[in-house]
Amino acid sequence: MKIAVLLPCYNEEGAIAKTVADFRAALPDAAIYVYDNNSTDRTAEVARAAGAIVRTEPTQGKGNVVRRQFADIEADIYVMADGDDTYDASAAPAMIERLVAEKLDMIAGKRVETVEAAYRRGHKFGNWMLTSLVRVFFRSPFEDMLTGYRVMSRRFVKSLPIMASGFGIETELTVHVARMMTPVAEVDTHYKERPEGTASKLRTYRDGWKILMTIAKLVRQERPLVFFGLIAIFFALLSLGIGLPVVIEFVRTGFVTLLPSAVLAASLALLSALSAMTGLILDSVTKGRWEVKRLHYLSFPPPGA
Numbered sequence: 094m095k096i097a098v099l100l101p102c103y104n105e106e107g108a109i110a111k112t113v114a115d116f117r118a119a120l121p122d123a124a125i126y127v128y129d130n131n132s133t134d135r136t137a138e139v140a141r142a143a144g145a146i147v148r149t150e151p152t153q154g155k156g157n158v159v160r161r162q163f164a165d166i167e168a169d170i171y172v173m174a175d176g177d178d179t180y181d182a183s184a185a186p187a188m189i190e191r192l193v194a195e196k197l198d199m200i201a202g203k204r205v206e207t208v209e210a211a212y213r214r215g216h217k218f219g220n221w222m223l224t225s226l227v228r229v230f231f232r233s234p235f236e237d238m239l240t241g242y243r244v245m246s247r248r249f250v251k252s253l254p255i256m257a258s259g260f261g262i263e264t265e266l267t268v269h270v271a272r273m274m275t276p277v278a279e280v281d282t283h284y285k286e287r288p289e290g291t292a293s294k295l296r297t298y299r300d301g302w303k304i305l306m307t308i309a310k311l312v313r314q315e316r317p318l319v320f321f322g323l324i325a326i327f328f329a330l331l332s333l334g335i336g337l338p339v340v341i342e343f344v345r346t347g348f349v350t351l352l353p354s355a356v357l358a359a360s361l362a363l364l365s366a367l368s369a370m371t372g373l374i375l376d377s378v379t380k381g382r383w384e385v386k387r388l389h390y391l392s393f394p395p396p397g398a
Contacts, residue, residue: 097168102176115182156257202242202282248393261307321372332361
């Protein structure tokens, strides 16, 4: 069974050697790939000296790196973690063993911080909010959607058409799990503080907004009836609020003096109907896409088969 460890990296000179060493100790037979994402420091050189297979992806953004990794690397089991020495490499063997034994497609490492400083409050709140949104719209099984530590099967990796370019990749991975109804699990893993002298690439507000927009885009693409249905309800309520006084006036007097309000209410009602019809049509198209994706996913054997 071929195991590949995927480490996307950008300016991780101070952490990558320790990360590679930890995964080498935990998985001595695995191939460890470091994808340098256009770093401006010695990340690639240090990773190569540590014994990793170093490749490059010049287009910056974690999603771009992961898309390249999934396309280029052939393996039976994929272990993905950030190259910043914050994840517990010693947990990987047990995660792989469970993935194979239970024929799962993904095991996500739920982050349990070893020290309070490892997981900033802003990041923790943002993760909770975004994870809750995905659980509502897609019925995601994960409590820590944005974890960067995952063990995945070949059939999962090769059936995922990644579109995100940045940190929205974790959202895409989670939504793919939910839409394909793949067997998955989540386990607690230690989350360490970053090594001294290194800094997180995640910006709480900027990247949080990008992830939120990724969720909205995926709701539109994967749950169009919900997306356009909410828009239809909004326009319908607005139309009702504006048009109700017009109707009441007409019932009482037989006249319509609020003509602009009547026209606006009718227009909003029309937009509501159009949004609802758009959602119904796109929902049928999306179900066809799901079936094609599911058939492609089923063309690969389960892990350990």
